[in-house]
Amino acid sequence: MTEERVKEYEELKNALTDALFPLMPDWKLPFKLYIYACGEGLCAALHQTQIINDKTVEGQICFISRQINPTEARYGASQMECLCLVWALEK
Numbered sequence: 001m002t003e004e005r006v007k008e009y010e011e012l013k014n015a016l017t018d019a020l021f022p023l024m025p026d027w028k029l030p031f032k033l034y035i036y037a038c039g040e041g042l043c044a045a046l047h048q049t050q051i052i053n054d055k056t057v058e059g060q061i062c063f064i065s066r067q068i069n070p071t072e073a074r075y076g077a078s079q080m081e082c083l084c085l086v087w088a089l090e091k
Contacts, residue, residue, distance in 0.1 A: 022059060022060055022061070022062075023048055023050055023057075023059035023060065023061055025048060025061050026048065026050055029048055029049070029050060030048070030049075031046055031047065031048050031061070032046070032047040032048065032049070032058075033045075033046055033047075033085075033088060033089075034046075034047060035081065035084040035085055035088055036084070037077075037080035037081050037083065037084035038080070039068075039073060040067065040068070041065055041066055041067045041068055042065060042066055042068060042080075042083065042084040042087055042088075043063070043064070043065040043084075044063070044064050044065070044084065044087070044088035044091070045060055045062070045063045045064075046060070046061040046062045046063075047059065047060055047061060048061055064088065064091055066087075068080075
């Protein structure tokens with residue numbers, strides 16, 4: 001392998017090992033809820049920042065998504081965001 005390929009491989013390996021990974025929830029720490037709504041569906045991700053091996057790491061606790069129905073497809077942007085937030089909190 002060339003020097004350039006080795007460097008690219010190392011960069012890819014580091015990116016994959018530094019990526020977000022599922023965490024076990026720590027009920028004493030606060031959570032962050034990220035939502036996303038578009039014309040195709042709704043998504044929500046529950047994250048938490050924890051200290052692992054003396055490093056502050058934000059990781060995903062859980063992720064949910066669903067398609068929207070024809071009635072919801074007519075909603076405006078703010079209505080879709082509100083729908084996504086309410087749906088995520090109910091789950």
